[in-house]
Amino acid sequence: MTNSNFYQKVYDVVSQIPEGNVTTYGTIAKYLSSPQSSRMVGWALNKSPEDVPAHRVVNRIGMLSGKIHFSGINLMQQLLENEGIIVENNQIIDFENLFWDPKKELN
DNA sequence: CTGTTGACTGTCG
DNA sequence: GCGACAGCCAACA
Numbered sequence: 001m002t003n004s005n006f007y008q009k010v011y012d013v014v015s016q017i018p019e020g021n022v023t024t025y026g027t028i029a030k031y032l033s034s035p036q037s038s039r040m041v042g043w044a045l046n047k048s049p050e051d052v053p054a055h056r057v058v059n060r061i062g063m064l065s066g067k068i069h070f071s072g073i074n075l076m077q078q079l080l081e082n083e084g085i086i087v088e089n090n091q092i093i094d095f096e097n098l099f100w101d102p103k104k105e106l107n
Numbered sequence: 108c109t110g111t112t113g114a115c116t117g118t119c120g
Numbered sequence: 121g122c123g124a125c126a127g128c129c130a131a132c133a
Contacts, residue, residue, distance in 0.1 A: 046131095
């Protein structure tokens, strides 16, 4: 990481999320610098390239808060279910078990 | 340049 | 347990 590009780091971390796992905006923000920048993560993902699996990133309660930004309303849920993640009522089931911590995995 | 908004989170009542 | 308020920073009108 030559330059501390917040956006680039977000893309980098999100891209490394294993299939079938999810994380939260706050966790990524905290891993990068400050938890307050969680909104910036969302903003970054708004402009995120298709290479970034933004559908694996949800809010702290495991709810698909960003699904409305996807082309289809259930596209995000479909993608998650396709990876083996159970989603119901826009909320990830067994979220804590599927949670992926970059600070723990990437160290 | 000023003001509002946003894929969030934590704290307070 | 739930609703409301504040903080943070960047993009957009």
